[in-house]
Amino acid sequence: MKLTRREFLTLSAFVGGTALFHQAMNVLAKIDPDGGGIYYPLAEPGNVIYTVCQQCNTQCGIKVRLLDGVAAKIDGNPYSPWNLYPHLPYQTPLREVAPIDGYICPKGQASIQTTYDPYRVRTVLKRKPGTQRGENQWITIPFEQAIREIVEGGDLFGEGHVQGLRELWAIRDPKVMKAMGDFVKKIWAEKDPEKKKGLVEEFKAQFADYLDAMIDPDHPDLGPKNNQIVLMWGRLKGGRSDLLHRFFGSGLGTVNRHGHTTVCQGSLYFGSKALSEQFVDGKFSGGAKFYWQADLGNSEFVIFVGANLYEGNYGPPLRVVKITEGLTEGRLKYAVIDPRFSKMASRAWKWVPNRPGTEAAIAMGLIRWIIENGRYDETFLRNANTAAAKAAGEPTWTNAVWLVKIGEDGTPGAFLRAAEVGLTTKQEVEKEGKKVTVYVTPDGKEYAYDLLVTMVEGKPVAFDPNDAENGVVGDLFVDTTLRSPDGKSIPVKSGMQVLKESAEKMTIEEYAAEAGIRPEDIVELAREFTSHGKRAAVDIHRGVSQHTNGFYNVVAWFTLSLLIGNYDWAGGMIKATTYDYLGSKTKGPFDLGTMNPGALSPFGISIIRHEVKWQDTTLYDGQYPAKRNWYPLSSDVYQEIIPSIGDAYPYPVKMLFIYMGTPVYSLPAGNTNIEVLKDPRKIPLIVASDIIVGETSMYADYIFPDFSYLERWEFVGSHPSVAWKVQPVRQPVIPPLTEMVKVYGQEMPLSLEAMLLGLAEALGLPNFGPNGLGEGVPLTHPDDLYLRMVANLAFGEKEDGSDAVPDADDDEVRLFLEARRHLPRSVFDPDRWKAIVGEDLWRKVVYVLNRGGRFQEFAKAYVGAQVKNKYGKLVNLYQEKTATTKSAMTGKPYFGCATYIPAPQDVLGNPLEDEKAGYDLVLITYREIFHTKSRTISNYWLLGVAPENYVLLNAQDAARLGLTDGDSVKVVSPDNPEGVWDLGNGQKKPMVGKVKGVQGLRPGVVAFSLGHGHWAYGASDIVIDGQVVKGDPRRATGVHANAAMRVDPYLKNTCLVDPVGGSAVFYDTRVKVVKV
Amino acid sequence: MYEDLQRALKKPIHQRHWGMVIDTRKCVGCNACTIACKAENKLPPGVVYNVVIDEEFGTYPNVARRFISRPCLQCQNPPCVRVCPVRATYKRADGIVVVDYDDCIGCRYCISACPYGARSFDFGTFYTAGQTPEVAPWDVMPSFEYGEEVQREPGNPWRSPIGNARKCHFCIHRLEKGMLPACVTTCIGQARIFGDLNDPESLVAQMAASPRAIRLKEELGTEPSVYYLL
Amino acid sequence: MGKRALVIAIAGGILLAIGLPGLINRLTQGMLNVGWSTPIPWAMWLAFYIYFIGLSAGAFLISSLVYVFGMKRFERIGRLALFIALVSLLTALLFVWLDLGHMERFFFVFLHPGITSPLAWIVWLYTLYLILLTAEIWFVMRPSFVHGAEGRGGKARLYRLLTFGVRDLSPRAMERDRKVVWVLATIGIPLAIAFHGGTGAVFAVTIARAYWYSGLFPIMFLVSALASGGALLTTVVAFIVPNGLGEYQEEVIGLGRLLALLLFVDFLMEIAEILVSLYGTVPAHFIPIYEQLFGPNWWIFWILGMGMGLVGPMLILTFPGRKSAFWTGVAALIATIGFIGIRWNIVLPGFAAEELPGIGRAFMEPHWVYRFYSPTWVEWGVTFFCIGIGALILALGLWLLPLRAEEARA
């Protein structure tokens, strides 16, 4: 079959060539693929297992070809929308797919080198007592000993007593914890300081018996001692995340379970969260941690900002083809806004090399031009509610016409409520014996919450945003003053008016000057963007979000998109959609969410102080700024975890678990984490789950070997640009390389699962063990959880089972078993598996696993010109929740709408002017397709293409600095004048790299790619049981300049941050490069 | 392309002419091809069949970038074959230029003679053997080049393919099994089109006929079977 | 053994000893530790191989002055010339053999030769030449063997053996020998020209390398071969043959004249080549030359090649060398060494230009390194070893074989 898809484009872009595929498959079937005399065992379908790559977080579908139980070659899974466009029909028989490979990137091709890394850890390592953290002196200890020491604590390193998990598992009674949690909510809800104090006393009285279990009885909202256990993770996916939350959350009851989102593209998520908050019961909630991307397969014009689709992003295989096809078809044209001439910029219609940090300036320039020239989608913007949108055939709607109250200083605040202008009246009524307040409209309709107001032909009209019957279409630009029933004047503006005025803060010329580009660039971009109806989109990523103004950069670009109302439209902005594997939608076959006996419901302020306003807590003292920033609008604030532990703010931490994360290497100024990590007084115990001794796990007290991605289970979900409903499944492919241990009396290879089950067994956690999933339903083996998840996935989302996948036929079952013949019983045992999922689901489970997950038909993702899997809700052009949240640093409310805020600023909002001190270059960083973060330096095949990375300079700058290609230079910054990584163990790793002068980089900018400059991960010697394990110099090449990145002058031990969206800041540091 | 492949495989070998077209507009310089080849053929350090040349042109802000991915071009008039003193390297009936590892005496004349730098000498190097705490399986695993089990042996320079010239062979072992070459299937830009140039129906033949098609160093008269679309 | 032969023998022994570890590494590790790479597949060993082939061809052609054109003035050094040709040939072959990735398969060139491959041709030619050379030497020396066969001692026994029972020294027999030698020598001339030109062709036919790809190449090869061969012969006669300077004064000076001429022609060709390439700045032509002249190895061109190989000797020969056998010898010695530089610069610059611009940066791994080459200890070792072997054979010959004039007269 012609997979070059040329012919598919002759078909409509939406209805893919499934028909063609069937033809093709028939052709295939007829041919006997056995080339005479050719020996190629890897071609046999019985030697292939379909799973998911994790060389990077794109999570491509892969087919692993095995040779005598060893992963020999990896190719793309053609069933997966990631790796073939269009992807194969899900029903295509396995045998026919054997000779067909999808595409994967070079890292995927090299990935067996990650799994079979000679430096992998196979047994539990313990820091050698008497040596310091980071000295890399290790001893191997038995699994059972490690479990015992962590659970019971004791004098483990000759440094004094260390508390164990049992002690920290302070409150174990679910009812008590629930009650406490509810009480604390009450405390937070209380605005009056005196009453608050009273409530605290009440709390102490009510829970007198448990006060010693609290971190600080006088501040009950810090929560129980359970919260002094902290889990932080880097790359975590479904299945494992459920297990971790089960263990640390509902098991040990700590709120401190934090991911790495903010080091990644945090403000992209939390900007989108703010944009997606929904109006529920009178206030805004339910904003989703997610984001949108362009539907590249159907777009006609896309503006990529700080997004690196050819080299990074989520990810090359998934996204590139849609672009290259679009280009050669003449369908697609795109612009790239990026100081660096990325590979994708080299194919762009327009490359706009802007000054780092000015992304919003460009967006606001476009918005201004579009508004001034009336090129926005007026019909879309005027729909005030669900009904209006429905009537207009719009899947989404916004609040451009809702009226916003304006404070006397002119700052927009909350939305106007109908009662405030007498459009409804507030009344107290009796409802089943309870007094409740209701809002009544003149025509007598009762609402449990007050309505909002918009102008219709100049008259204020009350409306319910979620009303699906009566559509309201409002006036777009409103700037007027209304009167309250008692005659007070209330100045109001429409959301659109607020946006317009925000955009008018600068002229297009000023915006251009700010961004260091030509005004024509802005105009041309705006004109083009508004010349393709809804088939234009913006696609933004780290280059936008990882700035001190990241949140507003993101909001500005998505607001721009809102002006053409392209959300949920083919070729516009789309979001990810996945099949549920928890069984929560159908309450079965296995409703895993509820199969959680004795589950605790953790409460209290987290160590990163997220999703709660400082002003509501008992810690609030009215003294701005607070000791550290609070993050009411974001979560998973990675860079905040370890420094906050260091400052013991808001409380000291006793035990830190690190899973698949390396903050030291990955964070900007990650070197500041080392001081905290290496000090047992600040963190008494550090446990890491890792496959190797990495840049961060080298500071741990215990390292538990983990499975690599070819040995484990995960349900990896999707990405916004995937229009199809999917759920790829990562499953065991090879016999684990780790040591075998015993847990709950069963053989189990060392892994995250073995570690958690082992700890749970020792602690006797109620939601693990023989009755871990409910009376008589054991959770004593990872299969107990993961197989049920697969079963749910196979069963689908309809109670009647009509959404289930087909049964695997005999041949497929045979292939399934044959392909797994090399796996040990501890990992794969058909009888055990079948017993868990049950006879009737078994063949469906096989069907799903044979295909590496579940994927929607190519043709099913679109209906007409819209996507099938819709967002379908309100997108906030104006954000009430944001506008009513006060910064813990300044005490001022955040601005609720798109705007341009210059960068860089410190957390207090003061501009940083290091350039004045002679730091004349802006440091930026980017991905090469050959490397993933800290994780691919072990892939020697890749090193052939990129043996080291470079310090990229514009040739002019290089000349100006008297540098020629190949010169070694050191990167120095105000915080790191020495230009080194101080490893805190006596060693220093200089940030020295070779200069490469290029034309494709904005002058005044210096760039380095991610992935080199290692000092651990096999790059240097370590000692295990007195034996030196020699490091490999090939892994130590190049430069990793994160330690040059700016430390926030107020926080002192943390990188610059986006105080609203929580992003760690990568692109706003001024540096010098000095020849060495 | 799979259809084309099947059609070609049904013909007698001498009627096929395997060829490739690489669309430089679609090539994003990702090197998936390069690494796929390394992985498919378990190539040791210093042996590489496909490379991607990344060149920058112009001056800021008017910059351009070009990627040329180069497998063996399977010349129909191959200078490498002409110079082999022992006929260890020869052109097959289907146009693929191969090396017989058991005949090659390792004189490297073909390497000097290839105008495209498409051949490598196998020096007997390994990635992990002797350089890391343990030897990785992929480092000593056999490859299936030419449909045979090709096993390199650390420390034994007398055992082929160590000491031989090596080159891209259009993944004959995959072709014969009805599979496209590894670098073709993994091309994330879908820039590589493969098939039978003798088959006018085939996509590759149609592409090769396009006015945008050129061949490298045409003037040398090597008649490559690999075309580039500009 | 003559004192000087002994010196050569000892020198050879030392070289061999120094080189042995390198050779062992080469034989046990293969090419693992060589400095050349895929982009520079031919290097030091190849350079020495063509160097010695050149010496052989040159020496042989000079011998033909005696045995074909019956030049009396060189008669007394004919045998020496022949023998030097033989030794150089053996040394050269040793170099190529060790340069093969699979030495054990060298005979495939006879089993299934590639008829279109210059390399195959020359291997056959070498073989022919080897046979012819040995035969010619035998016929030339037979009388001495016969004489030496009388009397006692190891040498006599050896000679008895070497006569292969053909003891007839009658004028008829001698006449027949003379004819045979004449025939062999005459066939030898085109043969030598062929195989050496062929060696040039090996390079010349590679369209991949503009630097080699020229008609002039084979000719240059010949001339420089004659020059270098002449130089070596002169050196040997002057300094290695006992009392060469005294006994062979005219020969030495005569050879010197010839040498001066050859060097001059070679010089002209070099210049031509360089000027042309530098003029038309076509990268493929330009880079190799530029690299030679101004690259990191500039000294190989200027000092070794131009200085010692050509200009220096030319000057010495035209001034002090005109009359003094000693100075002629010195000039010849310097030239002999200098020619190594010229050979080096025939092989290596061929790889200076990337086949495709930018390919050198496309991939970087051990043994996939463009432009940069420096020989490793293994390469030096093998080189010393081969030269050592050559020297030993030469010494052996000087010791045992009737190479010298008086022996010839006897």
Ligand SMILES: Nc1nc2c(c(=O)[nH]1)N[C@H]1C(S)=C(S)[C@@H](COP(=O)(O)OP(=O)(O)OC[C@H]3O[C@@H](n4cnc5c(=O)[nH]c(N)nc54)[C@H](O)[C@@H]3O)O[C@H]1N2
């Ligand atoms: N200079 C620079 N720095 C960056 C970025 C950049 O663009 N430039 N990008 C940032 C981004 S987007 C991100 S997401 C972060 C990511 O940063 P992190 O999520 O903190 O770290 P990773 O690099 O993914 O590395 C995870 C660590 O876990 C361990 N590990 C590897 N494989 C496994 C496994 O299978 N199991 C377990 N248990 N452990 C494993 C290894 O020690 C590895 O170092 O990096 C950030 N850092």
Ligand SMILES: Nc1nc2c(c(=O)[nH]1)N[C@H]1C(S)=C(S)[C@@H](COP(=O)(O)OP(=O)(O)OC[C@H]3O[C@@H](n4cnc5c(=O)[nH]c(N)nc54)[C@H](O)[C@@H]3O)O[C@H]1N2
């Ligand atoms: N090869 C590879 N792919 C990956 C990963 C990987 O590690 N390696 N990691 C995955 C992960 S975790 C993530 S989060 C994604 C990240 O995916 P992306 O964010 O798309 O990729 P990055 O290269 O991190 O950065 C995006 C672009 O921002 C540009 N940039 C830098 N500073 C600025 C600036 O100030 N302004 C603007 N406008 N642009 C700027 C950089 O030049 C780069 O081209 O990639 C994913 N895919």
Ligand code: SF4
């Ligand atoms: S993009 Fe590459 S590395 Fe990332 S998941 Fe896909 S194949 Fe693996």
Ligand code: SF4
């Ligand atoms: S590209 Fe080089 S190796 Fe390939 S056939 Fe042509 S000459 Fe031979």
Ligand code: SF4
């Ligand atoms: S290296 Fe092998 S294939 Fe190449 S020319 Fe020599 S013998 Fe032939």
Ligand code: SF4
């Ligand atoms: S065709 Fe096969 S051998 Fe040739 S470059 Fe592609 S992958 Fe390598």
Ligand code: SF4
């Ligand atoms: S895989 Fe395709 S896109 Fe990537 S470099 Fe090779 S040819 Fe270009």
Ligand SMILES: [Mo]
């Ligand atoms: Mo990320």
